[in-house]
Amino acid sequence: MKSVITGSGIGVPKNVVRNEALTRLMDTTEEWIRTRSGIEERRYADPGQGSAELGSIAAEAALADARRSKKEIDAVIFATMTPNFYFPGNGPVLQAKMGFPETIPTFDIRQQCSGFLYGLDLADSLIQSGKYRRLLLIGADVHTPFMPWEMGWESTIGGTARELTPEEYAFNTSIRDRTVLFGDGAGAVVVESSEDGDRGFIAAKLFTDGSNIEALYVPGVGFRRRPYVDKEQVERAEPIPVMEGREVFKQAVSRMPESVRAVCAAAGVNVTDIDLLMVHQANLRIVEGVGKALALPSEKVPHNIERYGNTTAGTLPILYHECVRDGRIKPGMLICFTALGSGLHWGAALYRT
Numbered sequence: 408m409k410s411v412i413t414g415s416g417i418g419v420p421k422n423v424v425r426n427e428a429l430t431r432l433m434d435t436t437e438e439w440i441r442t443r444s445g446i447e448e449r450r451y452a453d454p455g456q457g458s459a460e461l462g463s464i465a466a467e468a469a470l471a472d473a474r475r476s477k478k479e480i481d482a483v484i485f486a487t488m489t490p491n492f493y494f495p496g497n498g499p500v501l502q503a504k505m506g507f508p509e510t511i512p513t514f515d516i517r518q519q520c521s522g523f524l525y526g527l528d529l530a531d532s533l534i535q536s537g538k539y540r541r542l543l544l545i546g547a548d549v550h551t552p553f554m555p556w557e558m559g560w561e562s563t564i565g566g567t568a569r570e571l572t573p574e575e576y577a578f579n580t581s582i583r584d585r586t587v588l589f590g591d592g593a594g595a596v597v598v599e600s601s602e603d604g605d606r607g608f609i610a611a612k613l614f615t616d617g618s619n620i621e622a623l624y625v626p627g628v629g630f631r632r633r634p635y636v637d638k639e640q641v642e643r644a645e646p647i648p649v650m651e652g653r654e655v656f657k658q659a660v661s662r663m664p665e666s667v668r669a670v671c672a673a674a675g676v677n678v679t680d681i682d683l684l685m686v687h688q689a690n691l692r693i694v695e696g697v698g699k700a701l702a703l704p705s706e707k708v709p710h711n712i713e714r715y716g717n718t719t720a721g722t723l724p725i726l727y728h729e730c731v732r733d734g735r736i737k738p739g740m741l742i743c744f745t746a747l748g749s750g751l752h753w754g755a756a757l758y759r760t
Protein backbone atom coordinates (compact mmCIF):
# COMPACT_ATOMS: atom_id res chain seq x y z
CA MET A 408 0.00 0.00 0.00
CA LYS A 409 1.28 3.44 -0.94
CA SER A 410 0.38 7.04 -0.10
CA VAL A 411 -0.48 8.89 -3.29
CA ILE A 412 -1.07 12.59 -3.98
CA THR A 413 -4.41 12.66 -5.80
CA GLY A 414 -4.96 16.41 -6.04
CA SER A 415 -3.30 19.75 -5.44
CA GLY A 416 -4.22 23.42 -5.27
CA ILE A 417 -2.83 26.81 -4.35
CA GLY A 418 -3.99 29.96 -2.60
CA VAL A 419 -1.93 33.03 -3.42
CA PRO A 420 -2.91 36.65 -2.73
CA LYS A 421 -3.83 38.91 -5.63
CA ASN A 422 -1.32 41.67 -4.72
CA VAL A 423 1.82 41.30 -6.84
CA VAL A 424 4.68 43.31 -5.33
CA ARG A 425 7.64 43.84 -7.63
CA ASN A 426 11.14 44.56 -6.37
CA GLU A 427 10.86 48.17 -7.50
CA ALA A 428 8.09 48.77 -4.95
CA LEU A 429 10.47 47.82 -2.13
CA THR A 430 13.18 50.19 -3.34
CA ARG A 431 10.92 53.10 -2.32
CA LEU A 432 10.86 51.88 1.30
CA MET A 433 14.50 51.11 2.03
CA ASP A 434 18.04 51.31 0.73
CA THR A 435 17.94 48.45 -1.77
CA THR A 436 17.91 48.02 -5.52
CA GLU A 437 15.92 45.88 -7.93
CA GLU A 438 19.20 44.44 -9.16
CA TRP A 439 20.48 43.52 -5.67
CA ILE A 440 17.31 41.59 -4.87
CA ARG A 441 17.20 39.85 -8.26
CA THR A 442 20.87 38.88 -8.48
CA ARG A 443 21.31 37.86 -4.81
CA SER A 444 18.04 35.95 -4.44
CA GLY A 445 16.49 35.40 -7.89
CA ILE A 446 13.28 37.08 -6.70
CA GLU A 447 11.51 39.49 -9.06
CA GLU A 448 8.15 39.71 -7.35
CA ARG A 449 6.18 38.25 -4.47
CA ARG A 450 2.54 38.28 -3.33
CA TYR A 451 1.32 40.19 -0.26
CA ALA A 452 -1.94 39.25 1.45
CA ASP A 453 -4.76 41.74 1.90
CA PRO A 454 -5.48 42.98 5.42
CA GLY A 455 -7.44 40.27 7.21
CA GLN A 456 -6.12 37.54 4.93
CA GLY A 457 -4.08 35.14 7.06
CA SER A 458 -2.49 31.76 6.44
CA ALA A 459 -5.79 30.03 7.30
CA GLU A 460 -7.60 32.06 4.60
CA LEU A 461 -4.96 31.33 1.95
CA GLY A 462 -4.77 27.71 3.15
CA SER A 463 -8.54 27.32 2.79
CA ILE A 464 -8.40 28.53 -0.82
CA ALA A 465 -5.62 26.03 -1.55
CA ALA A 466 -7.47 23.25 0.28
CA GLU A 467 -10.73 23.82 -1.63
CA ALA A 468 -8.79 23.71 -4.90
CA ALA A 469 -6.94 20.52 -3.90
CA LEU A 470 -10.20 18.79 -2.92
CA ALA A 471 -11.78 19.77 -6.25
CA ASP A 472 -8.69 18.54 -8.11
CA ALA A 473 -8.83 15.20 -6.27
CA ARG A 474 -12.63 15.08 -6.80
CA ARG A 475 -13.14 14.51 -3.09
CA SER A 476 -15.76 16.00 -0.80
CA LYS A 477 -14.93 17.18 2.70
CA LYS A 478 -16.76 14.17 4.16
CA GLU A 479 -14.35 11.83 2.38
CA ILE A 480 -11.29 13.28 4.18
CA ASP A 481 -10.27 11.41 7.36
CA ALA A 482 -7.90 14.03 8.85
CA VAL A 483 -6.28 17.38 8.12
CA ILE A 484 -2.65 18.39 8.67
CA PHE A 485 -1.92 22.13 8.61
CA ALA A 486 1.75 23.18 8.45
CA THR A 487 2.43 26.82 9.24
CA MET A 488 4.67 28.95 11.45
CA THR A 489 2.29 31.91 11.04
CA PRO A 490 -1.13 30.72 12.27
CA ASN A 491 -4.01 33.19 12.50
CA PHE A 492 -3.86 32.94 16.31
CA TYR A 493 -1.10 32.09 18.76
CA PHE A 494 -3.46 29.33 19.79
CA PRO A 495 -5.39 27.41 18.66
CA GLY A 496 -3.58 26.50 15.47
CA ASN A 497 -4.99 26.85 11.98
CA GLY A 498 -6.62 23.38 12.00
CA PRO A 499 -9.82 24.43 13.78
CA VAL A 500 -9.87 27.78 11.94
CA LEU A 501 -9.83 25.93 8.63
CA GLN A 502 -12.35 23.37 9.90
CA ALA A 503 -14.91 26.07 10.71
CA LYS A 504 -14.14 28.16 7.63
CA MET A 505 -14.48 25.25 5.21
CA GLY A 506 -17.24 23.43 7.10
CA PHE A 507 -15.46 20.14 7.70
CA PRO A 508 -17.50 17.72 9.84
CA GLU A 509 -16.35 17.74 13.49
CA THR A 510 -15.53 14.03 13.18
CA ILE A 511 -12.44 14.99 11.14
CA PRO A 512 -9.46 15.69 13.42
CA THR A 513 -6.98 18.42 12.52
CA PHE A 514 -3.25 18.32 13.30
CA ASP A 515 -1.21 21.53 13.51
CA ILE A 516 2.50 21.31 12.78
CA ARG A 517 5.17 24.01 12.35
CA GLN A 518 8.69 23.12 11.17
CA GLN A 519 8.82 26.42 9.27
CA CYS A 520 10.33 26.01 5.78
CA SER A 521 10.36 22.21 6.24
CA GLY A 522 6.69 22.17 7.30
CA PHE A 523 5.30 20.67 4.10
CA LEU A 524 8.07 18.06 3.91
CA TYR A 525 7.47 16.99 7.52
CA GLY A 526 3.73 17.02 6.81
CA LEU A 527 4.18 14.68 3.85
CA ASP A 528 6.07 12.17 6.01
CA LEU A 529 3.44 12.48 8.74
CA ALA A 530 0.62 11.97 6.21
CA ASP A 531 2.35 8.86 4.85
CA SER A 532 2.94 7.51 8.37
CA LEU A 533 -0.70 8.02 9.35
CA ILE A 534 -1.83 6.26 6.18
CA GLN A 535 0.67 3.42 6.64
CA SER A 536 -0.55 2.95 10.24
CA GLY A 537 -3.94 2.07 8.79
CA LYS A 538 -5.71 4.66 10.90
CA TYR A 539 -6.52 7.12 8.09
CA ARG A 540 -7.04 6.55 4.37
CA ARG A 541 -7.34 10.10 3.09
CA LEU A 542 -5.65 13.23 4.37
CA LEU A 543 -5.60 16.87 3.40
CA LEU A 544 -2.17 18.47 3.87
CA ILE A 545 -1.78 22.24 3.74
CA GLY A 546 1.41 24.32 3.80
CA ALA A 547 0.78 28.06 4.19
CA ASP A 548 2.53 31.13 5.53
CA VAL A 549 2.06 34.88 5.58
CA HIS A 550 5.15 37.01 6.18
CA THR A 551 3.55 40.43 5.75
CA PRO A 552 2.54 40.59 9.46
CA PHE A 553 6.29 40.61 10.25
CA MET A 554 6.74 43.75 8.13
CA PRO A 555 6.59 47.20 9.82
CA TRP A 556 3.38 48.42 8.13
CA GLU A 557 3.46 51.69 10.05
CA MET A 558 6.62 52.52 8.06
CA GLY A 559 4.96 53.19 4.71
CA TRP A 560 4.39 49.60 3.51
CA GLU A 561 0.73 50.23 2.52
CA SER A 562 1.99 51.58 -0.81
CA THR A 563 3.08 48.03 -1.78
CA ILE A 564 -0.54 46.83 -1.92
CA GLY A 565 -2.14 49.86 -3.53
CA GLY A 566 -2.17 52.29 -0.60
CA THR A 567 -0.96 55.85 -1.07
CA ALA A 568 2.80 56.29 -1.27
CA ARG A 569 4.15 58.92 1.07
CA GLU A 570 7.51 60.45 1.85
CA LEU A 571 9.13 58.35 4.61
CA THR A 572 10.94 60.00 7.49
CA PRO A 573 14.70 59.30 7.62
CA GLU A 574 14.04 57.15 10.74
CA GLU A 575 11.43 55.04 8.95
CA TYR A 576 13.69 54.56 5.93
CA ALA A 577 16.60 53.62 8.22
CA PHE A 578 14.47 51.10 10.12
CA ASN A 579 13.22 49.47 6.90
CA THR A 580 16.83 49.32 5.71
CA SER A 581 17.94 47.62 8.95
CA ILE A 582 15.75 44.61 8.14
CA ARG A 583 16.21 44.65 4.33
CA ASP A 584 18.14 41.36 4.26
CA ARG A 585 14.94 39.57 5.36
CA THR A 586 11.97 41.57 4.11
CA VAL A 587 12.97 41.39 0.45
CA LEU A 588 13.03 37.57 0.51
CA PHE A 589 9.58 36.68 1.76
CA GLY A 590 6.06 36.51 0.35
CA ASP A 591 2.66 35.09 1.29
CA GLY A 592 1.17 31.92 -0.16
CA ALA A 593 -0.35 28.50 0.38
CA GLY A 594 -0.48 25.12 -1.28
CA ALA A 595 -2.39 21.96 -0.43
CA VAL A 596 -2.49 18.32 -1.48
CA VAL A 597 -4.84 15.40 -0.91
CA VAL A 598 -2.91 12.26 0.07
CA GLU A 599 -4.66 8.90 -0.17
CA SER A 600 -3.87 5.23 0.37
CA SER A 601 -3.60 3.40 -2.92
CA GLU A 602 -2.76 -0.02 -4.32
CA ASP A 603 -1.92 1.51 -7.69
CA GLY A 604 1.38 -0.24 -8.45
CA ASP A 605 4.61 1.67 -7.83
CA ARG A 606 2.93 5.06 -7.61
CA GLY A 607 3.30 6.95 -4.33
CA PHE A 608 5.47 7.94 -1.42
CA ILE A 609 8.70 5.93 -1.20
CA ALA A 610 10.78 7.18 1.71
CA ALA A 611 11.79 10.24 3.72
CA LYS A 612 14.82 11.23 5.76
CA LEU A 613 14.15 14.04 8.20
CA PHE A 614 16.66 15.82 10.44
CA THR A 615 16.71 18.39 13.27
CA ASP A 616 19.63 20.30 14.80
CA GLY A 617 18.76 22.87 17.45
CA SER A 618 22.36 23.73 18.34
CA ASN A 619 22.16 27.09 16.53
CA ILE A 620 18.55 28.21 16.80
CA GLU A 621 19.71 31.86 16.67
CA ALA A 622 20.67 31.44 13.01
CA LEU A 623 16.99 31.92 12.13
CA TYR A 624 14.39 32.64 14.81
CA VAL A 625 12.04 35.16 16.36
CA PRO A 626 13.74 36.45 19.53
CA GLY A 627 10.66 38.05 21.13
CA VAL A 628 7.15 36.75 21.84
CA GLY A 629 8.09 33.50 23.59
CA PHE A 630 6.93 31.73 26.72
CA ARG A 631 10.26 31.85 28.53
CA ARG A 632 9.46 35.57 28.94
CA ARG A 633 7.08 37.10 31.48
CA PRO A 634 4.92 38.41 30.03
CA TYR A 635 5.46 36.64 26.73
CA VAL A 636 5.03 39.94 24.87
CA ASP A 637 5.42 43.49 26.17
CA LYS A 638 5.84 47.04 24.86
CA GLU A 639 9.64 47.00 25.25
CA GLN A 640 9.96 43.87 23.10
CA VAL A 641 7.93 45.52 20.40
CA GLU A 642 10.04 48.71 20.65
CA ARG A 643 13.18 46.59 20.28
CA ALA A 644 11.58 45.01 17.17
CA GLU A 645 11.95 41.55 18.70
CA PRO A 646 8.82 40.10 17.05
CA ILE A 647 10.69 40.45 13.72
CA PRO A 648 12.70 37.35 12.72
CA VAL A 649 16.48 37.44 13.03
CA MET A 650 18.52 35.64 10.37
CA GLU A 651 22.22 34.97 9.84
CA GLY A 652 21.85 34.86 6.07
CA ARG A 653 25.26 33.49 5.19
CA GLU A 654 25.09 30.75 7.84
CA VAL A 655 21.62 29.63 6.69
CA PHE A 656 22.81 29.71 3.07
CA LYS A 657 25.82 27.52 3.93
CA GLN A 658 23.67 25.03 5.84
CA ALA A 659 21.09 24.92 3.04
CA VAL A 660 23.53 24.11 0.23
CA SER A 661 25.19 21.31 2.23
CA ARG A 662 22.34 19.79 4.31
CA MET A 663 19.78 19.47 1.51
CA PRO A 664 22.13 17.57 -0.85
CA GLU A 665 23.20 15.33 2.07
CA SER A 666 19.59 14.47 2.85
CA VAL A 667 18.81 13.79 -0.82
CA ARG A 668 21.74 11.38 -0.97
CA ALA A 669 20.58 9.78 2.30
CA VAL A 670 17.01 9.20 1.13
CA CYS A 671 18.21 7.85 -2.22
CA ALA A 672 20.55 5.42 -0.42
CA ALA A 673 17.71 4.32 1.89
CA ALA A 674 15.44 3.69 -1.11
CA GLY A 675 18.15 1.98 -3.17
CA VAL A 676 18.01 4.47 -6.05
CA ASN A 677 20.70 6.69 -7.57
CA VAL A 678 20.56 10.45 -7.31
CA THR A 679 20.81 10.51 -11.11
CA ASP A 680 17.50 8.57 -11.25
CA ILE A 681 15.66 11.63 -9.90
CA ASP A 682 13.53 13.14 -12.66
CA LEU A 683 12.57 16.31 -10.79
CA LEU A 684 14.15 17.78 -7.64
CA MET A 685 11.70 20.04 -5.84
CA VAL A 686 13.82 22.30 -3.64
CA HIS A 687 12.35 24.63 -1.00
CA GLN A 688 12.31 28.07 -2.65
CA ALA A 689 14.36 30.32 -0.32
CA ASN A 690 16.91 31.74 -2.75
CA LEU A 691 17.51 30.87 -6.41
CA ARG A 692 21.24 30.57 -5.67
CA ILE A 693 20.43 27.96 -3.01
CA VAL A 694 18.13 26.05 -5.39
CA GLU A 695 20.81 26.06 -8.10
CA GLY A 696 23.53 25.22 -5.55
CA VAL A 697 21.63 22.15 -4.36
CA GLY A 698 21.10 20.96 -7.94
CA LYS A 699 24.76 21.52 -8.73
CA ALA A 700 25.97 19.68 -5.60
CA LEU A 701 23.92 16.69 -6.76
CA ALA A 702 25.14 17.05 -10.37
CA LEU A 703 21.56 17.33 -11.63
CA PRO A 704 20.95 19.35 -14.82
CA SER A 705 19.01 22.60 -14.37
CA GLU A 706 15.94 21.27 -16.24
CA LYS A 707 15.52 18.73 -13.40
CA VAL A 708 15.48 21.48 -10.76
CA PRO A 709 12.38 23.67 -11.31
CA HIS A 710 11.91 26.99 -9.53
CA ASN A 711 9.27 29.67 -9.16
CA ILE A 712 10.92 31.83 -6.49
CA GLU A 713 11.16 34.63 -9.05
CA ARG A 714 7.35 35.01 -8.80
CA TYR A 715 6.61 34.26 -5.15
CA GLY A 716 9.72 34.78 -3.02
CA ASN A 717 9.97 32.47 -0.02
CA THR A 718 6.51 31.45 1.21
CA THR A 719 7.97 29.09 3.85
CA ALA A 720 5.61 26.07 4.20
CA GLY A 721 3.91 27.16 0.97
CA THR A 722 6.83 26.83 -1.43
CA LEU A 723 6.89 23.07 -2.08
CA PRO A 724 3.14 22.52 -2.58
CA ILE A 725 2.91 25.63 -4.80
CA LEU A 726 5.87 24.43 -6.89
CA TYR A 727 4.45 20.88 -7.06
CA HIS A 728 1.06 22.19 -8.18
CA GLU A 729 2.55 24.41 -10.89
CA CYS A 730 4.72 21.58 -12.21
CA VAL A 731 1.68 19.27 -12.43
CA ARG A 732 -0.31 22.01 -14.16
CA ASP A 733 2.35 22.87 -16.77
CA GLY A 734 3.09 19.20 -17.52
CA ARG A 735 6.58 19.07 -16.06
CA ILE A 736 5.38 16.35 -13.70
CA LYS A 737 4.34 13.31 -15.70
CA PRO A 738 3.20 9.84 -14.60
CA GLY A 739 6.02 7.47 -13.64
CA MET A 740 8.52 10.16 -12.64
CA LEU A 741 10.76 9.93 -9.60
CA ILE A 742 10.38 13.18 -7.66
CA CYS A 743 12.43 14.27 -4.69
CA PHE A 744 11.24 16.98 -2.30
CA THR A 745 13.88 18.67 -0.15
CA ALA A 746 13.75 21.56 2.32
CA LEU A 747 15.68 23.28 5.09
CA GLY A 748 14.53 25.93 7.48
CA SER A 749 14.46 27.39 10.95
CA GLY A 750 15.14 24.87 13.67
CA LEU A 751 17.14 23.81 11.85
CA HIS A 752 14.83 21.21 10.35
CA TRP A 753 15.65 19.70 7.01
CA GLY A 754 15.32 16.54 4.96
CA ALA A 755 14.22 14.93 1.73
CA ALA A 756 11.41 12.67 0.51
CA LEU A 757 11.11 10.48 -2.58
CA TYR A 758 7.87 10.09 -4.46
CA ARG A 759 6.89 8.19 -7.63
CA THR A 760 4.17 9.95 -9.66
Ligand SMILES: CC(C)(COP(=O)(O)OP(=O)(O)OC[C@H]1O[C@@H](n2cnc3c(N)ncnc32)[C@H](O)[C@@H]1OP(=O)(O)O)[C@@H](O)C(=O)NCCC(=O)NCCS
Nearest residue numbers: 435436439443520583584587652653655656689690747748
Ligand atom coordinates in the same frame (compact mmCIF):
# COMPACT_ATOMS: atom_id res chain seq x y z
C1 LIG B 1 20.17 36.95 2.79
C2 LIG B 1 20.99 36.69 1.54
C3 LIG B 1 20.15 36.92 0.31
C4 LIG B 1 22.15 37.70 1.53
O1 LIG B 1 22.94 37.49 0.41
P1 LIG B 1 24.53 37.46 0.54
O2 LIG B 1 25.06 37.38 -0.81
O3 LIG B 1 24.88 36.39 1.52
O4 LIG B 1 24.80 38.88 1.11
P2 LIG B 1 25.61 39.26 2.41
O5 LIG B 1 24.89 38.80 3.64
O6 LIG B 1 27.00 38.80 2.19
O7 LIG B 1 25.52 40.83 2.33
C5 LIG B 1 26.19 41.56 1.33
C6 LIG B 1 25.85 43.03 1.49
O8 LIG B 1 24.50 43.25 1.02
C7 LIG B 1 23.81 44.04 1.97
N1 LIG B 1 22.38 43.74 1.87
C8 LIG B 1 21.64 42.85 2.57
N2 LIG B 1 20.37 42.92 2.17
C9 LIG B 1 20.29 43.85 1.20
C10 LIG B 1 19.25 44.37 0.41
N3 LIG B 1 17.98 43.93 0.51
N4 LIG B 1 19.54 45.33 -0.49
C11 LIG B 1 20.79 45.81 -0.64
N5 LIG B 1 21.83 45.36 0.10
C12 LIG B 1 21.58 44.40 1.00
C13 LIG B 1 24.41 43.64 3.30
O9 LIG B 1 24.18 44.67 4.24
C14 LIG B 1 25.87 43.51 2.94
O10 LIG B 1 26.45 44.78 2.94
P3 LIG B 1 27.94 45.00 3.52
O11 LIG B 1 28.81 44.12 2.65
O12 LIG B 1 28.14 46.45 3.34
O13 LIG B 1 27.87 44.54 4.94
C15 LIG B 1 21.59 35.26 1.52
O14 LIG B 1 22.58 35.14 2.52
C16 LIG B 1 20.54 34.20 1.75
O15 LIG B 1 19.67 34.01 0.94
N6 LIG B 1 20.66 33.43 2.84
C17 LIG B 1 19.73 32.38 3.13
C18 LIG B 1 18.45 32.96 3.61
C19 LIG B 1 17.38 31.94 3.70
O16 LIG B 1 17.36 31.01 2.95
N7 LIG B 1 16.45 32.14 4.63
C20 LIG B 1 15.31 31.32 4.79
C21 LIG B 1 15.69 29.94 5.12
S1 LIG B 1 14.33 28.92 4.97
